[in-house]
Amino acid sequence: MKQSQIFTKTQRQNPKDEESVNAILLPRAGFIYKEMAGVFSFLPLGLLVLNKISDIVREEMNGIGGQEVFLSVLQPKGLWEKTGRWDTGIGKDVMYKIKDGIEVGLGPTHEEMLTDIVKNYIENEDDLPFAIYQIQTKFRKEARAKSGLLRGREFLMKDLYSFHVSETDFKQFYEKAKKAYGRIFERCGLKAIITEASGGGFSKEFSHEFQIISEAGEDTIYFCPKEAEHFSQNEEIFDQKTTKCPVCKTALQKVKSIEAANIFSLGVKYSEPLAAFFRGKDGQKYPVIMGCYGIGVSRLMAAIVEVCHDDKGIVWPKEVAPFLCHLIPIVSGDAAQDKKTVNAAEKIYQDLQKKGIEVLYDERGRKFSTGEKFADADLIGAPTRIVVSQKTLAKSSAEIKQRNEEKTKLVPLKDLALTIKNNLQ
Amino acid sequence: MKQSQIFTKTQRQNPKDEESVNAILLPRAGFIYKEMAGVFSFLPLGLLVLNKISDIVREEMNGIGGQEVFLSVLQPKGLWEKTGRWDTGIGKDVMYKIKDGIEVGLGPTHEEMLTDIVKNYIENEDDLPFAIYQIQTKFRKEARAKSGLLRGREFLMKDLYSFHVSETDFKQFYEKAKKAYGRIFERCGLKAIITEASGGGFSKEFSHEFQIISEAGEDTIYFCPKEAEHFSQNEEIFDQKTTKCPVCKTALQKVKSIEAANIFSLGVKYSEPLAAFFRGKDGQKYPVIMGCYGIGVSRLMAAIVEVCHDDKGIVWPKEVAPFLCHLIPIVSGDAAQDKKTVNAAEKIYQDLQKKGIEVLYDERGRKFSTGEKFADADLIGAPTRIVVSQKTLAKSSAEIKQRNEEKTKLVPLKDLALTIKNNLQ
Numbered sequence: 001m002k003q004s005q006i007f008t009k010t011q012r013q014n015p016k017d018e019e020s021v022n023a024i025l026l027p028r029a030g031f032i033y034k035e036m037a038g039v040f041s042f043l044p045l046g047l048l049v050l051n052k053i054s055d056i057v058r059e060e061m062n063g064i065g066g067q068e069v070f071l072s073v074l075q076p077k078g079l080w081e082k083t084g085r086w087d088t089g090i091g092k093d094v095m096y097k098i099k100d101g102i103e104v105g106l107g108p109t110h111e112e113m114l115t116d117i118v119k120n121y122i123e124n125e126d127d128l129p130f131a132i133y134q135i136q137t138k139f140r141k142e143a144r145a146k147s148g149l150l151r152g153r154e155f156l157m158k159d160l161y162s163f164h165v166s167e168t169d170f171k172q173f174y175e176k177a178k179k180a181y182g183r184i185f186e187r188c189g190l191k192a193i194i195t196e197a198s199g200g201g202f203s204k205e206f207s208h209e210f211q212i213i214s215e216a217g218e219d220t221i222y223f224c225p226k227e228a229e230h231f232s233q234n235e236e237i238f239d240q241k242t243t244k245c246p247v248c249k250t251a252l253q254k255v256k257s258i259e260a261a262n263i264f265s266l267g268v269k270y271s272e273p274l275a276a277f278f279r280g281k282d283g284q285k286y287p288v289i290m291g292c293y294g295i296g297v298s299r300l301m302a303a304i305v306e307v308c309h310d311d312k313g314i315v316w317p318k319e320v321a322p323f324l325c326h327l328i329p330i331v332s333g334d335a336a337q338d339k340k341t342v343n344a345a346e347k348i349y350q351d352l353q354k355k356g357i358e359v360l361y362d363e364r365g366r367k368f369s370t371g372e373k374f375a376d377a378d379l380i381g382a383p384t385r386i387v388v389s390q391k392t393l394a395k396s397s398a399e400i401k402q403r404n405e406e407k408t409k410l411v412p413l414k415d416l417a418l419t420i421k422n423n424l425q
Numbered sequence: 426m427k428q429s430q431i432f433t434k435t436q437r438q439n440p441k442d443e444e445s446v447n448a449i450l451l452p453r454a455g456f457i458y459k460e461m462a463g464v465f466s467f468l469p470l471g472l473l474v475l476n477k478i479s480d481i482v483r484e485e486m487n488g489i490g491g492q493e494v495f496l497s498v499l500q501p502k503g504l505w506e507k508t509g510r511w512d513t514g515i516g517k518d519v520m521y522k523i524k525d526g527i528e529v530g531l532g533p534t535h536e537e538m539l540t541d542i543v544k545n546y547i548e549n550e551d552d553l554p555f556a557i558y559q560i561q562t563k564f565r566k567e568a569r570a571k572s573g574l575l576r577g578r579e580f581l582m583k584d585l586y587s588f589h590v591s592e593t594d595f596k597q598f599y600e601k602a603k604k605a606y607g608r609i610f611e612r613c614g615l616k617a618i619i620t621e622a623s624g625g626g627f628s629k630e631f632s633h634e635f636q637i638i639s640e641a642g643e644d645t646i647y648f649c650p651k652e653a654e655h656f657s658q659n660e661e662i663f664d665q666k667t668t669k670c671p672v673c674k675t676a677l678q679k680v681k682s683i684e685a686a687n688i689f690s691l692g693v694k695y696s697e698p699l700a701a702f703f704r705g706k707d708g709q710k711y712p713v714i715m716g717c718y719g720i721g722v723s724r725l726m727a728a729i730v731e732v733c734h735d736d737k738g739i740v741w742p743k744e745v746a747p748f749l750c751h752l753i754p755i756v757s758g759d760a761a762q763d764k765k766t767v768n769a770a771e772k773i774y775q776d777l778q779k780k781g782i783e784v785l786y787d788e789r790g791r792k793f794s795t796g797e798k799f800a801d802a803d804l805i806g807a808p809t810r811i812v813v814s815q816k817t818l819a820k821s822s823a824e825i826k827q828r829n830e831e832k833t834k835l836v837p838l839k840d841l842a843l844t845i846k847n848n849l850q
Contacts, residue, residue, distance in 0.1 A: 042495040
């Protein structure tokens with residue numbers, strides 16, 4: 001995409017009254033716009049990233065057999081009364097409610113609604129198991145909406161629900177989902193620590209959070225720094241008397257972290273009151289065993305920025321970057337030379353795109369100085385910067401620089417696409 | 426996709442209390458689920474169609490230079506007060522409102538919000554024109570929510586807004602947008618009649634609706650049946666004394682129709698109160714000239730079903746069909762023969778998918794009769810049905826049938842993919 005065709009512009013100044021890095025860098029670079037505390041709009045660059053994260057999540061959910069749906073936001077009171085949650089817990093504390101004839105809530109989560117749907121399609125054991133997910137906007141009252149996309153009143157979430165005939169089958173799927181979540185974080189360039197947490201009133205045995213170490217996080221975890229798989233617990237359930245890793249005896253470490261996902265057992269909490277039963281081989285009716293697997297898609301975008309940035313801007317991991325490279329021709333004011341440079345840049349732009357490499361092409365000419373263009377490239381954070389100038393073209397080359405490195409490298413124009421692809425592997 | 430892997434099942438009975446075809450067929454075939462009047466969830470088959478329509482809309486909007494964004498649903502009262510719409514018109518009549526600290530509305534439309542965003546990025550003439558769109562859920566109070574996806578309280582909409590320095594530039598873009606809309610309807614298999622309508626209080630000159638003739642529609646139009654381009658007006662503005670086409674003198678026809686899209690001039694209605702100004706070459710500030718272009722994405726899905734169906738079910742146009750073909754092996758109970766038939770079907774399934782043809786494969790075996798499977802295929806409505814059986818395999822062939830034709834045709838297995846592709850062109 002040509003940079004002048006994006007209607008947003010970068011801003012030199014940090015927004016006021018923001019502390020967390022994502023709430024500063026994402027608006028400055030033109031990815032998001034703050035409508036009010038905890039409510040953001042996604043601008044063209046931001047939507048590119050949000051879609052890339054969504055697509056990774058979608059691929060991994062499809063990979064474990066998830067079927068995608070798109071449920072409504074508006075939820076009738078009657079459904080929530082069946083599980084007793086309209087006037088207690090999440091329905092009381094965080095659900096926005098409106099009245100239009102009947103009382104209606106804005107979905108903060110979708111256990112009730114989806115259980116109510118699937119029960120129409122379940123008769124006997126043959127109809128199970130299955131897993132259903134959606135990527136959809138959730139709404140939650142937040143007295144303390146802050147930290148940019150980390151905690152919002154309106155946010156994009158992937159919620160998957162699984163349905164089983166037995167605890168054994170549920171546990172097998174739970175482990176598959178846990179692995180899929182691991183792949184999601186890896187592809188997003190993040191290291192997530194699988195952390196034991198309270199089951200939220202359900203089976204305590206099966207509740208795990210995916211925590212990303214960050215000072216911007218609101219959670220606190222205790223984990224084994226030698227091997228997080230040995231031990232990690234959320235402060236909520238942590239026994240302060242424990243000081244060493246139960247496996248390797250390394251001293252546990254206490255850190256702040258961002259809860260980016262959680263997975264847990266629901267047992268029959270929803271299937272019983274909502275009458276989602278299957279008929280067993282013995283002819284008896286049994287409530288379906290359920291699991292729930294959530295991941296904050298817009299929160300993940302924020303977490304990536306919190307972890308992947310420096311003092312100049314964002315450093316996007318390659319799979320979620322809005323563009324793989326940022327192409328900048330250096331123009332000097334010498335019309336004849338500038339024409340050659342711009343022609344070369346145009347050719348590179350077309351060629352890379354043909355080869356499936358996404359390019360942001362800064363063709364804004366002399367309206368901005370080279371310094372301003374480099375600052376924009378660092379702020380926006382594409383993994384590779386490509387510069388062409390009279391100097392590089394004299395060697396039939398372009399200069400490339402990785403966003404997370406200092407060194408630059410001259411690459412012959414004919415090898416450019418291949419070099420960029422290799423760098424990104 | 427294998428049919429048994431979709432958690433939904435078709436229903437033999439029509440839902441109660443529904444009159445419009447889309448509200449009957451879409452739930453029966455497992456595309457959507459009615460949560461309450463005017464509120465629907467999209468199940469796996471329905472989401473496939475919704476995504477295909479969205480992708481067509483997205484391609485055509487990108488084709489005229491539209492930049493995609495994703496704005497928030499929650500909108501602060503303050504913004505709407507600036508245009509005077511919080512307590513009047515759409516803000517008073519159809520906007521859902523909640524209070525969470527400040528008063529907030531659920532976006533029924535996004536003129537205020539987007540104008541407030543873009544003004545931060547407009548300085549002078551060079552920054553214009555541009556066009557921005559989103560595909561997003563809208564919320565509107567509907568006392569008469571009915572007719573399935575045709576009129577909802579919660580619905581998916583594409584709204585595009587264009588920003589210009591002059592009326593001339595706006596008019597040029599308006600014509601481009603009108604053509605893009607024409608292509609959208611054509612690709613969706615629909616014939617839309619471009620109809621003059623009231624400008625909703627703005628410039629009367631530029632307001633057009635895209636009307637689809639259907640008894641399920643809530644609008645009434647008067648048009649020239651010989652050539653709709655000659656004359657078509659919404660009843661709202663129609664002069665009942667006019668009886669003949671002003672171009673060819675054919676008697677005008679009165680029909681019920683579905684308003685599937687509208688485009689209109691906004692002038693400076695939003696840019697002035699929200700201070701979206703640009704600096705002209707003379708150094709003076711001028712309000713940006715705006716246009717607005719809406720299309721109901723979920724309504725379009727309903728309109729397609731209203732127009733494209735028969736008494737057996739839906740007849741999806743090829744570009745929006747959830748699957749291009751529905752593959753059904755006929756099993757008889759003879760184990761040896763059935764194994765051969767199923768193996769052949771499996772091979773066709775793999776082969777077609779490799780060639781980029783989307784297949785719904787009915788591998789449900791003898792749990793359902795052949796008649797039930799054919800009825801499901803007709804209800805779900807994929808454009809091509811493929812049947813393999815002992816009889817067809819004896820001739821190294823499969824039987825294909827187009828959903829909108831009665832005749833069947835034997836096609837050699839080796840020519841199957843090519844024949845299906847040709848049929849769909």
